[in-house]
Amino acid sequence: MKLLPMKTFFWILTFIFLSTVSSPAKIKVLTTLNYLRYITEQVGGDMVEVTALANPKQDPHYVTPTPRMNQLANNVDLFIENGLNLDIWAKNVIDASGNPKIQPGNPGHLVATINVPVKELPTEVSRAWGDIHPQGNPHVWVDPLNIKIIAENIAGRLSKLDPAKSEYFKEHLDGFKYRTDEAMFGEELLKAVGKKAGDILARKSKNGDLASWLKSKKLESKLGGWMKKAERLNGAKIMSYHKTYVYFADRFGIQLVGELEEKPGIPPPPKHRDDVVEQIKRETIRVILNDNFYSTEAADYIASKTSAKVLITYIDVGASPEVDTYEKLISYLLEKILVAAS
Numbered sequence: 001m002k003l004l005p006m007k008t009f010f011w012i013l014t015f016i017f018l019s020t021v022s023s024p025a026k027i028k029v030l031t032t033l034n035y036l037r038y039i040t041e042q043v044g045g046d047m048v049e050v051t052a053l054a055n056p057k058q059d060p061h062y063v064t065p066t067p068r069m070n071q072l073a074n075n076v077d078l079f080i081e082n083g084l085n086l087d088i089w090a091k092n093v094i095d096a097s098g099n100p101k102i103q104p105g106n107p108g109h110l111v112a113t114i115n116v117p118v119k120e121l122p123t124e125v126s127r128a129w130g131d132i133h134p135q136g137n138p139h140v141w142v143d144p145l146n147i148k149i150i151a152e153n154i155a156g157r158l159s160k161l162d163p164a165k166s167e168y169f170k171e172h173l174d175g176f177k178y179r180t181d182e183a184m185f186g187e188e189l190l191k192a193v194g195k196k197a198g199d200i201l202a203r204k205s206k207n208g209d210l211a212s213w214l215k216s217k218k219l220e221s222k223l224g225g226w227m228k229k230a231e232r233l234n235g236a237k238i239m240s241y242h243k244t245y246v247y248f249a250d251r252f253g254i255q256l257v258g259e260l261e262e263k264p265g266i267p268p269p270p271k272h273r274d275d276v277v278e279q280i281k282r283e284t285i286r287v288i289l290n291d292n293f294y295s296t297e298a299a300d301y302i303a304s305k306t307s308a309k310v311l312i313t314y315i316d317v318g319a320s321p322e323v324d325t326y327e328k329l330i331s332y333l334l335e336k337i338l339v340a341a342s
């Protein structure tokens with residue numbers, strides 16, 4: 001038998017060694033909602049394998065856990081939920097998974113909305129709001145500035161689970177944040193503001209003084225993206241079936257003047273419908289946003305008595321092919337509301 005030359009032998013050994021140490025194993029992730037799957041894929045790149053439990057067309061408050069979901073959860077390294085009592089059904093899946101890694105308190109369990117400023121926190125006065133938002137309004141992700149915090153939380157946890165890849169996750173996170181800032185404020189403004197533009201503009205927007213700051217810096221003409229588009233909606237009055245769009249409306253300067261539900265989770269009683277009809281007539285409200293998973297019965301009734309248009313809206317990524325990315329979801333909402341409100 002001919003012996004392998006020493007050099008070839010050395011390279012074979014090196015190859016075997018490298019393929020063992022730089023483990024190609026992906027982090028297996030299970031998320032409750034599809035927007036969380038999408039963001040995890042953005043920051044995790046090729047190093048994650050992500051599945052979402054809910055159907056994006058479904059009401060995220062009410063998903064029925066199945067044996068298949070428990071089985072999926074048995075075999076993952078990380079479980080990500082929205083939290084704030086929205087996907088409370090996740091608890092049943094985690095409990096039934098038999099997977100110690102993903103139990104709350106362990107690194108394999110993440111509540112993605114940590115550090116996101118929550119609106120409508122219950123107080124003594126507002127407790128009458130009902131039961132399905134007991135920790136405040138959980139629909140935080142339709143504000144693009146919140147999605148960046150969520151992406152940071154996810155990237156941070158992936159790095160904790162696989163520190164050797166933390167540089168990779170950081171790069172992907174930065175890329176996602178930049179793309180979000182670009183979609184939000186426009187490339188030209190980001191370039192004009194320079195370093196840390198995304199952070200600076202986000203802070204100004206959160207403080208409510210973005211417009212005056214841009215004016216003082218003579219940068220108004222540079223504003224682009226969603227914020228520019230939303231200028232046309234400034235002060236527009238809309239209603240929604242459920243309190244799904246509070247964060248979206250606040251960010252984009254839309255006035256949400258009420259809900260068809262009397263309380264979150266409680267379908268509108270006839271008396272409330274008639275009160276809404278009067279309000280719509282009085283305040284000239286043009287649009288009613290009705291999430292795709294709620295019946296349009298009440299909205300159709302109200303529309304038949306007023307000039308308001310009913311807009312069927314999606315809230316999760318992938319609920320329809322036209323919203324199969326987060327960016328498309330926000331663009332879709334803005335565009336549809338602009339058309340309906342004009």
Ligand SMILES: [Zn+2]
Pocket residue numbers: 061132133138139242243244264
């Ligand atoms: Zn809700």
